[in-house]
Amino acid sequence: MVEINGSCHKKFLPVKDAFAENFASGDEIGAAVSIFHKGVKVVDLWAGYKNVLAKEVWDSDTSVPFFSVTKGITSLCFLMLAERKKIKYDNPVSTYWPEFGKNGKESITVKQLLEHTAGLHALKKSLSINDFWNNPTKVYGALIDQKPAWAPGTKQAYGAQIWGAYAAELFKQIAGESAGKFFQREVAKKLKLNLFLGLPNGLESKVATIYPVSNIRRIMLLLPQILRGEGSEGRAGRAVLFGLGNSEVNKAYLNPSMGTRGLNAFNDPLLHKQELLWANGIGDARSLATLFNVLAHGGKKGKLKLVGNSMLKIVTAKRDLLYDEVIHKRMAWSLGFLKEEDGLFSPNFETFGHPGMGGCLAFADTRAKISFGYVCNKMDYRVRPPKTLRLAHSVYKCL
Numbered sequence: 278m279v280e281i282n283g284s285c286h287k288k289f290l291p292v293k294d295a296f297a298e299n300f301a302s303g304d305e306i307g308a309a310v311s312i313f314h315k316g317v318k319v320v321d322l323w324a325g326y327k328n329v330l331a332k333e334v335w336d337s338d339t340s341v342p343f344f345s346v347t348k349g350i351t352s353l354c355f356l357m358l359a360e361r362k363k364i365k366y367d368n369p370v371s372t373y374w375p376e377f378g379k380n381g382k383e384s385i386t387v388k389q390l391l392e393h394t395a396g397l398h399a400l401k402k403s404l405s406i407n408d409f410w411n412n413p414t415k416v417y418g419a420l421i422d423q424k425p426a427w428a429p430g431t432k433q434a435y436g437a438q439i440w441g442a443y444a445a446e447l448f449k450q451i452a453g454e455s456a457g458k459f460f461q462r463e464v465a466k467k468l469k470l471n472l473f474l475g476l477p478n479g480l481e482s483k484v485a486t487i488y489p490v491s492n493i494r495r496i497m498l499l500l501p502q503i504l505r506g507e508g509s510e511g512r513a514g515r516a517v518l519f520g521l522g523n524s525e526v527n528k529a530y531l532n533p534s535m536g537t538r539g540l541n542a543f544n545d546p547l548l549h550k551q552e553l554l555w556a557n558g559i560g561d562a563r564s565l566a567t568l569f570n571v572l573a574h575g576g577k578k579g580k581l582k583l584v585g586n587s588m589l590k591i592v593t594a595k596r597d598l599l600y601d602e603v604i605h606k607r608m609a610w611s612l613g614f615l616k617e618e619d620g621l622f623s624p625n626f627e628t629f630g631h632p633g634m635g636g637c638l639a640f641a642d643t644r645a646k647i648s649f650g651y652v653c654n655k656m657d658y659r660v661r662p663p664k665t666l667r668l669a670h671s672v673y674k675c676l
Contacts, residue, residue, distance in 0.1 A: 278301070283322040294671070299668070305325055308323070308335070308654070309562035311651075323335050339485050340471060340476075340485065340560050341559065341561075342557050343652050347555060347558030350472065353568075354456045359584075360588050363451055389430055397423060398602075399439060404416060404419060406548070433608075434529065456554055460474055464583065475552040487654045489539065526603055572643075591611060596609040611629060616629060621666070624673060634660075635653065651669075
């Protein structure tokens, strides 16, 4: 039986039970979960191994790549620029990045780009992940040359990877620095967070090894759903198998290519140092919960102001869910933050944040005054895995 370390308020013991159940069921190798309620840290748990082969245990300060949870942090950086009057979401992207407006992209707004309705969920030009640090000129050219897949604003399609490339360049054009440097100076250091968009030197030993599911095994595990066309995973898997490489799912997820290593590329220390704003944020659950706790309480902590009520009012508002051409379910984004269907992670529509491939999740619920951070290194094959839902649902049973 795995030893569960850390602390848990007696009112929130069901969360500890759910966390232990995830290990008992074999769904975890190493993981951590942290929760704040009404500004107080009520759950801070960790367990398992950061590296199975080396028998290295998961410690209180173990970090791990948390994939698309990174998009939530990136979206916060843009929100802070808007708070400081550096951008207006309804302005065309080309207002801040003139060259972006080529090839039919001149009318695309910042809002459309960040909310996955710009028709830029994929690139026609093939890239490898290594191009982002070995050949950035090639990447930039691909971004500029790309034409929208359809009229901007008419459809929603999740830019699983390339969203981060567009977001990174746009942020740099506006702020004159990278989002990673901005976040570290303006947020992480001030809140004393163990969160990074680009891992600094000297911290690699704290990073857990991730254990992804291969694409072939993912398809095999999802095969019953795929054959029946059930659920978002089944519909997306059917599009992959029967789209003959031309489905929107393939386009969004497979370019840039990870090469022969697949998602194991995210165990590469060189990759950890890069700022890939769609996927390689690195940190711990406690820091994610601490960050989103500030957002759950008006965007301020003491003298530090990240965002104000007017910005938070936008991202907490109820949104109409649109059918997503990549995820194959109804969902929405608000200025880059995910707005899921009510009851999936939280019963409250005010909730905003972002999940990551394999199970990681961070969100703020301004109605319940909850912030949630969860990271893991055993990646599940589902988009919204039961182990993550079990943890999120257990929180609300305690209120």
